[in-house]
Amino acid sequence: MIKNISISTFVNIIFTLAFISIFITFAMFINYDKQKHELSLQNRYELIAENFLSTFQSHPTFETLLALYKKFQVIPIEEREEKLEIIKNAQELTITQNFLGTYRVYKYNDVYYIYVQQFGYNVMLKDSTNHNYSMAFIVIGFTISLFTFLFLYEILKRKLHPLKVLNKQLIAFSNGNKDIKLNYTSNDEIGTIAKSFNEAINIINNQSKSKDLFMRNMMHELKTPITKAMFIAETLNDDNKRETLQRAFKRMDDIIKELATVEKLTSKNTMIFKEESSFFKIYTKTLDLMMVNPENIAAKIRDFKFEVDTYMMSIALKNLIDNAIKFSPNKKAIINASKEKIEISSLGEPLSHELSYYTEAFSQEEKRSDGFGLGLYIVKTVVNLHGFKLEYKYEGGRNYFIINMMK
Known part of the structure; x- marks a missing residue:
């Protein structure tokens, strides 16, 4: 304790x-x-x-x-x-x-x-002499001891105050505020920690800026040739080649969109814009993003309204449904939605690891041949930003991914 x-x-x-x-x-x-x-x-x-x-x-x-x-x-x-x-x-x-x-x-x-x-x-x-008991000297001694005690306490509190400030700034830094700088110039241990902390912040900020610049340049450079290639593929007469190329370029475009979403979610300026929306509206937008045959999805929806970032939640739902269809033997998914939870299930083998393993960026099963393993990472991040909870269970030969909205 x-x-x-x-x-x-x-x-x-x-x-x-x-x-x-x-x-x-x-x-x-x-x-x-x-x-x-x-x-x-x-x-x-x-x-x-x-x-x-x-x-x-x-x-x-x-x-x-x-x-x-x-x-x-x-x-x-x-x-x-x-x-x-x-x-x-x-x-x-x-x-x-x-x-x-x-x-x-x-x-x-x-x-x-x-x-x-x-x-x-x-x-x-x-x-004739005064022999009454006097506490004067004892009171003086107690007062001196008490003032000395309080003086030492105040000195120690002042000495520890920069450590308290450092702790608050570390918490703020961990919550995404990367524009922190400690102005503690003492040469004691706390001053050394503050100096090291400032140096670490500079290194992290420089790496973050380099990462953001790389991601944006890479996505910009890849987007144009992929778009051109998709137009060129449309001109091919061979249906098999055309579909194969279009599917490949479409997958590359999806990967770039995933990376863009990750870049946005990991940015220090990440914000969600909540508005009152119905779940059916989000589900409709999810289907538009997926561009799949609705027959692959069995939906059991009790429509409800809630405060949500429509685009972000549509992306999260898209990734869950996409995974359910992609890794199911019958290529079908079932979605059950109510005000308490959103549940996506599909046939398949249970996950080999805990859910936390798959919600890390670039994590995926070894058998998967496509994707960067960003889907569940994006889902978990979006769900957390809304204050919801992502859960998983395996029951009756089916995988269940659940967005629990009960706070």
Whole structure:
């Protein structure tokens, strides 16, 4: 699953986990620091109480007690009412008894008090120093860590941004936009990739232009002599020779038309012009393109209307019917058409390979002696451009080629 997510998402996940780790670490540190603070206070008040209890045993003078007050920074509470108020309303944190006496620790209005009791002595001491737990340094440390963390995250995001742009441009390039150029001039790894990408685009564009120029020149140069040859063949008196030559020139003309269609479909400016049309209109145009005897085709058509490029779909349908007739033992094809699918079937042996093998340009069965194997390639391309799907099945000794129009 991890290898299927984008780098940007992966970085976000890593930084999110790192942020959670920082937050948990600081939370654990605060908890530990609070416990340490409480233990330190407990040790302090235990030390103060035991010192006073030990001093009480020797009946100390006022000067001795004053020295203890100063040493431990505590203030004795003299007023009885104040003592009672503290005992009544304060939070009692601890109570300890030993052989020297008893002492309690109270917290009242964020001030700590030690109440020391021994036979003949009953003293309440106020801690004059501030021992309330402060998170100021921890908050400062957390804030610095958080800003450092966010700063590094922003730097990494900016560093990866050109890679994100490169990915979008690669997708655009794969979708047919060949006029892309990356303007990333850095010498890092991404800059190297961008430079290589630009060089690859230039090479591909040059090859594409060379191919287009070759195809157009070749078709132009061949079209004129073939047309002249067909006229000359008409003048022959020998019927067999005339038909043979006309059939050969007609096949050559069909091949040129196929190449022209392929050139158009593979062009970077390939567009289909959809219009609402009835299937019967497309079927009629298909028969005109094929110039075959309608008796070779059994049509079961439930006419319907759909958005389609009439010429392109007629070419695709022509190729499917032409293949069905050409490679069927009885030279007949059946076409079933409805709003859901267009199905062309004929008798014959099943395909030796998967359908994808035949939809590649210049693919054909070894036994075929004519054609360039462009028929199904053209069909698949046209069908895909319309958002339909080309399917194949073999059933009951018949081959079925289906244009599935259910999206």
